[in-house]
Amino acid sequence: MEHATVHSLRTHQELPLPLDEVFAFFADAGNLERITPPELNFRILTPQPINVAEGTFIDYRLRLFGLPFSWKTEITKWEPPHQFVDEQRQGPYRQWIHRHRFSATSGGTLMEDEVLYQLPLAPLGNLALPLIRLQLGRIFNYRKEAIRCILGGS
Numbered sequence: 001m002e003h004a005t006v007h008s009l010r011t012h013q014e015l016p017l018p019l020d021e022v023f024a025f026f027a028d029a030g031n032l033e034r035i036t037p038p039e040l041n042f043r044i045l046t047p048q049p050i051n052v053a054e055g056t057f058i059d060y061r062l063r064l065f066g067l068p069f070s071w072k073t074e075i076t077k078w079e080p081p082h083q084f085v086d087e088q089r090q091g092p093y094r095q096w097i098h099r100h101r102f103s104a105t106s107g108g109t110l111m112e113d114e115v116l117y118q119l120p121l122a123p124l125g126n127l128a129l130p131l132i133r134l135q136l137g138r139i140f141n142y143r144k145e146a147i148r149c150i151l152g153g154s
Helices: 019-027 126-153
Strands: 009-017 057-063 067-079 081-088 095-105 108-118
Touching: 009 126, 019 095, 019 108, 019 126, 067 095, 108 126
Parallel strands: none
Antiparallel strands: 009 108, 057 067, 067 081, 081 095, 095 108
16 A cells, blocks of 8 residues: 655744734634635534634534535644644545644744645545645635734734
8 A cells, every 4th residue: 555645834924913812813713714715615513612622623514626525623732822733533635734833923923834734545646736735825825814814914
């Protein structure tokens, strides 16, 4: 059996707010809908408010490339206000690990995202990599702009 290649996506963003405020925004799972492109029709199915902590599972429903699917993540690391990690437990990827890091800066907070992912159906799934990279880039660019509009910053 062939192993799937691990791909990565990294972004960062400076926000003019204190570390605690920025982390609190991301600790509220309900804000995910606010920073996700509308065409994904992203909905959180887990009853809210969600008490996010290590071991919390969150269920979502969304649409990607016109296809509806379920996504379940688990918070595998929870270290307020510096970082948390969510990992896909059910969804479209073979693996999805999203690390969110936050650090205080002289002007506010630096927020860094790192996503490690594997596509399904290796090695065939890697044929879709250019399309997936393009889509993830669009999603994270939208997210950056939405966060900038809501929280400010560059």
